[in-house]
């Protein structure tokens with residue numbers, strides 16, 4: 001351990017020696033910028049078409065391919081087995097053009113919904129961006145999703161096309177009959193023409209590599225992502241083309257992308273982090289990105305950083321904890337000196353994670369960033385030029401007003417816990433919940449956007465995460481709604497009723513725990529537990545099943561019959577049960 005590291009380890013605050021930073025941060029003078037910055041200033045970071053029109057994908061790929069960066073490597077795609085292919089901006093331009101032409105040939109229209117259901121492959125990026133370029137609304141879907149999750153999303157959005165592969169398509173078939181709007185199944189891999197599947201490769205081969213990105217109104221939609229809330233099915237969070245302004249700015253200011261950087265975001269494109277910072281933002285800034293296929297594997301991760309000379313790394317606290325658990329010998333075996341900046345998102349980043357990174361990655365701490373699917377980009381963060389307070393999410397971006405308020409929307413004094421809220425109207429804010437105005441309106445009250453998180457602000461203006469104000473579960477950084485898991489559970493023949501909560505877990509942040517009332521005639525057993533877990537996994541997703549199950553006689557309910565998850569959680573954690581006056585008597 002160097003002298004300097006030791007100093008960090010014994011101090012609460014991670015201070016930075018600006019002279020030691022390899023590159024000067026893009027954002028300098030935060031306090032001044034908070035006073036002077038206007039969103040109109042950021043409009044200059046992207047290119048506009050005549051008449052104030054814009055296309056996000058044009059900004060992400062085309063403007064570089066048509067300019068000085070045309071031969072720059074845009075993507076280093078590593079299949080996870082060590083086979084890495086490089087693609088220039090010009091190549092991605094031609095590929096996305098071809099895909100936009102394929103959609104045109106199929107008759108896909110402006111703002112039609114096109115789903116991308118693929119593993120991390122070149123085709124995943126190409127179809128996502130090609131769809132946006134063509135004016136469709138692109139919606140990536142996590143490849144671990146099972147039939148129920150697929151059906152919910154495609155049905156609600158009225159998707160007309162899905163791009164998938166010959167393995168994943170099998171899951172689409174199990175629900176296809178219930179999707180009347182789905183006209184085109186495009187298969188990358190061996191397509192079955194007899195079943196009406198469209199062969200991605202054949203179509204791409206015969207499509208022109210020339211296409212003019214469709215000029216869109218800034219308020220038209222570029223992508224949508226389904227995410228979970230406390231109640232109901234997953235909801236479609238819709239983002240406008242205008243969002244690219246803030247997605248570009250935050251990549252510059254927070255992730256500090258410079259021309260020479262090699263950037264790696266570990267998140268899959270099925271999640272908002274993968275969309276915004278594993279695709280849109282870094283490419284819009286003209287950076288080289290690494291895309292790593294395959295599953296999480298510490299050895300492979302370190303090797304990828306070393307071999308691809310990754311300089312900026314954006315990941316999640318669960319991954320950090322898993323790497324920490326693997327020990328320090330593994331990173332020591334790799335040359336990781338290429339790293340210059342580390343970031344994390346998705347759940348609270350333990351102070352230990354920040355400090356561990358200082359030790360293992362030669363004095364480079366993790367910078368915690370905070371945002372949501374709905375916010376469309378990072379809103380609160382630890383900036384490169386600022387000292388880090390380990391455990392804190394940092395400060396709001398210039399242009400963002402964040403606050404902590406009481407139940408009536410009044411701002412609370414420093415140090416007091418309350419609801420984390422933002423003044424609405426930032427460029428990357430979601431524009432609607434797909435066809436569900438009441439749900440959208442639930443976010444807005446007293447002139448604030450309610451994040452659903454609780455937080456506090458310290459004397460230096462740093463935000464500290466406290467928890468969720470609702471029942472949303474964060475497991476390994478993935479957002480899971482208890483209602484979805486409960487719905488999947490009660491489809492099992494042995495289950496009458498189910499209540500689902502998040503239970504704190506060292507490694508995963510939370511795990512999903514289910515309380516189950518059995519159908520008369522069924523007996524509790526370990527086999528039954530396993531069968532139930534398998535059942536939920538196969539319907540919903542590999543990560544969305546209950547790792548713990550308790551069989552119970554009854555579930556606590558309100559008089560109106562709603563399961564009181566709050567009570568389940570309080571009992572599980574040995575906390576006070578609070579007000580139970582609405583409990584079923």
Ligand code: PRX
Pocket residue numbers: 227272273344345346347348349368369370371372373374393451452453465467468474477478479
């Ligand atoms: O509870 C907060 C948590 O993740 C939620 C948003 O989840 P999602 O829409 O899936 O987006 C995650 C990635 C952008 C938030 O409401 N969360 C996100 N970042 C942090 C966090 N909790 C604590 N600290 C963070 N840095």
